[in-house]
Amino acid sequence: MVVRLDARRMNPREVVRRLRRPKGFLSREVRSAVRRVVEDVRERGDEALLEYAERFDGVRPDPLRVPPEEIARARDSLPEEIAEAFRASAANVRRFHERELDLSWELELAGARLGQRVRPLRRAGIYVPGGHGAYPSTLVMTAVPAQVAGVKELCVCTPPGPDGRPNQRMLAVAGLLGVEEVYAAGGAQAVAAMAFGTESIRKVDKIVGPGNDYVTAAKLEVFGEVGIDAPQGPSELLVIADGTARPEWVALDLMAQAEHLSGASSVLLTPSGDLAGRVEPLLSGRPAEHVTLVLVRDLDQAVELANLYAPEHAHLFCAGAEALLERVEAAGLVAVGDTSPVALSDYAAGPSHALPTGGTALWASALGTHDFLVRINHMRFSREGLGSIGPHVERLAHLEGFENHAASVRVRLE
Amino acid sequence: MVVRLDARRMNPREVVRRLRRPKGFLSREVRSAVRRVVEDVRERGDEALLEYAERFDGVRPDPLRVPPEEIARARDSLPEEIAEAFRASAANVRRFHERELDLSWELELAGARLGQRVRPLRRAGIYVPGGHGAYPSTLVMTAVPAQVAGVKELCVCTPPGPDGRPNQRMLAVAGLLGVEEVYAAGGAQAVAAMAFGTESIRKVDKIVGPGNDYVTAAKLEVFGEVGIDAPQGPSELLVIADGTARPEWVALDLMAQAEHLSGASSVLLTPSGDLAGRVEPLLSGRPAEHVTLVLVRDLDQAVELANLYAPEHAHLFCAGAEALLERVEAAGLVAVGDTSPVALSDYAAGPSHALPTGGTALWASALGTHDFLVRINHMRFSREGLGSIGPHVERLAHLEGFENHAASVRVRLE
Structure with a gap:
């Protein structure tokens, strides 16, 4: 069930090694399976795309591109309360990313005028996962930063359900956001289609968005031909909490992250054996198997471990949390204080929930407007x-x- | 010799297809050769690194890490005129990138404080190519943006010469810039060493810098394990010039780009048959084989072609050049006007000469401080x-x- 670890006398690298989950998308088997799919779609286009849809999704979507009426119908059938929630989410994501947006600038140096023009990508591909569940929130978290950056053409691929159509909630959100180009295409084959273009799907400049190991491996495979964002794997939360934290809240945050299952990881770092002891009985069911409770010497050791582990999400749930934030060197998103559950950022706080995982926060950042921009340097002497x-x-x-x-x-x- | 193309009635995509050079680093042969080297270094560390050095560079560098005295000696033996030129270059590169640097920010939204902390990478690896020539300028163009971003640890790998030591000018520049960690290691094996770590070379967070097809393929291979910058291939220049341009200057700019040889590409787009006719006889020798002169209908068609081709360097050498710049949507660096030869930016203008090539300017940008930063989003409600x-x-x-x-x-x- 729950794993407990006493790290107080352990080497920090060894602790992190024990916490780290494997990155399936880097495995040789996944990479070579994906390589075949990608090559095939590159060579045979829609024909291969549909064959793989049949094999992996059990259906040949017809038409591949979702007609505008289907998007409008999905949007109109959304219960008003849900539509309002998505609108509130999109508004916050928009405001956050408007603040983030880089601007063009110029600089005079002795006898020269130099500058950087910041321009949106012309055509971006967004992968929105489906399959076991449907994640319309992911469309908000990827498409809105692209729209704020000024990308004119968004091409969205998302897997078909058993009826050959994408999830209706996903289509409804596309309708709310004004995203017009959606394809019922999933998996490595959809990534290949966006990268090389097929008869139905026009080649994009860059592909972003989370997916399973095959989708992520396919993005790595096509990188160079098109741009991609940083690879995203299973979700992670690292909570740093002391004796002041409420065990019920900490336990629910850990369970929330862990309920993603499939490789998800929730870690509590605490110097309080009492807190760990009170959290443990509140963890239950399959998610509990994804939780690790780690006893640390003090908050200093906790930060040291966090910076080595570089979690997707961190939650600082302790005295002096703001000061601790200043010492975090690697994390996708940090929630501070006890009324800031990470779930807020999963859905509506403003930052994108498309975040670096598996330690990639050492060098990668949350998806943002910067993923949808290029910088053109210029000079005249x-x-x-x-x-x-x-x-x-x-x-x-x-x-x-x-x-x-x-x-x-x-x-x-x- | 020089290729001439009359594009006035051609489909723009066809023109670009004719101009485009293959990306060797994406070839299946290069990728699988590199995959073996990378796996081997990952498993056997220094032992494999030295074996590949012996096989590919003909020497086992000993010691691998360049001692501080060797760097200091190289720096001190640099002729003062050259040292001054490198210092002037570094100063301009520093000022350009200080202006580029993104800053942390915070934002108040109804009942929430959100923000983004911009942090330098802790440890970056820089590859500086060697082999046929030595490119100490590349160390300026990669290390200075990293230093401006605040990266504390820079790990530089560069191939050994026949004597087992890196190029002395390269070491001299390391000394001038205060770069202390330099290894005599090149090729795919050096990239693998930086990505996974060996007994001698500690793992980095991200690897940047240009290299040959094997180096670039190795970077693609290790992406995900560490970060990398966008792949960089052979150099390109696209000149847009009209009848007002001086043929001698245009010819020298084309020849300058073309003298990189090995896949380099110089393209002139001009509506002036007279200009093309006067430029052609000024092109000679092996570089001339890398030049294509393209006759276009007008400057509008030239810009359309430039935006599809997405060149590494563009030079606007015509009436209304500044207005034309506003219409360039994809290019690594744009030089404007007749007293701004691209060579200035290769060495000292300020922007980095590590630029997107082969059409990657559609989604990638010049190397800059953004390559050495992560953004940590945070929130408290x-x-x-x-x-x-x-x-x-x-x-x-x-x-x-x-x-x-x-x-x-x-x-x-x-």
Whole structure:
């Protein structure tokens, strides 16, 4: 059931090794299975896409692209209370990402004007997982940052249900957000279709969004041909709590994360044996198998472990939480204080719930507008600017043996 | 020799297809060769790293890590004129990237305080190519943005020469920049060593920097285990020029780009048959084989083609160049006007010369501080904030079947 670990005298790397779940999308078996699917869709287009749909989803979606009427119908049939909740969610996600958005800028340097133009991608592909459940909230969390960034064309792929159609709630949210291009296509084959283009699905510039190991491996496989966001695996929560935390609340937060099952991981780091003892009996059922309770020496050790583990979500549930936040160096999202359950950010707080997992928070960030932008650097030199920098450039070009580089500067100085 | 293309009546996609060079790092042969090297270094560490050095570089570097005295000696033996040129380059690169740097921010939303903490990576790996030539300028263009971002640990790998030591100019620049950790290790094996760690080279969080097809394929192979920047292939320049451009200058810019050879590509798009006719005889030698002169209807068609081709470098060499820049949607770096040869940016203008190639400018940007940062989102809700958003979150969690998510919110509202 619940795993307990006394880390007070353990080497921190060993603790993290024990907590870490394997990344299935990196496994050789998954990668080579996916490679075949990707190559096949690349070569045979829709025909291969539909064959794999039949094999993996048990159905050949017809039509592949969801007609506008189907999206409008789904949107109109959404209960008003639910529509309102999605609108509130989208509004917060929009405001958060408007603040995040990078802007173009210019800079004068001696005799030169340099700058960076920040531009939206022209066409982005979004994968929204389905299958066991349906996650219309994921469409909010991926499409809204893209819209804020200014991406004109959004191409959404999501797996068909047994009836060959995507989940109706997902379509309803597409309708609410004004997303018009949705395909009933899932798995590695959908990723390949967006990467290379087929008769029905036009090639995109970049593919984002979470998925299972096959979807993620397919994104890694097509990276270079198109852009992708950082790989996202099973969900994780790391709670740092002391004796001031309410055991009932901590237990529910751990259970909430753990109920994602399939590789999900909930970890409590606490110096309070009393808290751990009171949390444990509140954990039950299959989610409890995904919880680890770790006894640490103090909050310093907890932060040290958190920074090595680099969790997707962290929750600071202790005295001095704000000061502790300043010491967190690697985490996708940090919830601070006892009235900020992580579930808020899963659905509506503002930051995207598409977050780095499995330790990738060491180098990756939450999905955001930056995933949907490119930066075009530019420069223009005056004759004076050229005169002051040109001789340096000539010398360095000579040094590296690029005589035409040097000549292209020299001819303008003569 | 020089390829000429009359694109005035051609389909734009066909023109771009003719201009595009293959991406060797995506080839199945390169990928599977690299996969074996990567796995081997992962399993056997330094032993494998040294064996591959012997096989591919013809030498077993000893010691692998360059001693501080060797770096200091190289720095001190740099002619003052060259040292001054590198210092001028580094100063401009630093100022450009200081302006680019993203900052942390906070935002108040009804009853909630949300924010994003921008943090440097803790440990970044930089690959600096060597082999045929040596490119100390590449160390400036990658290490300085990392330093501006605040990365504390920089781990540089660069291939050994026949004497088992890295290029002395490269070491000199490391000394000038205060980069202390340099290894005589190149190729896919160096990338694998940085990704997984060996006895001598400690694992990094992310690997950046250009390299040959094997290096780039190795980066793609280890992506997910560590972060990487966008893949970079052979260099490209696309010049848009009209009848006002000086043929001699245009020709030298094309030759400068083309002298990188090995897959490099220089393209001139011009509506002026006269310009093309006067440029052609100025192109000579092996670089000329890498130049394509394209006749277009007008500057509108030139921009359309540029945006499909998404060049690494563009040079606007025509009337109304600034207005044209506003219409460029995809390019790594754009040089504007006739006194701004691209060579300036290769060495010292300020923007990094590590740029997206092969059309990846559709979704990737120049290397910059953003490559060395993570964004940690955070949130704290007041009781009121929780009260206003909580009921929406409960509804959405129910809708997706996550009852513990809903409960973790409800228990705090009671």
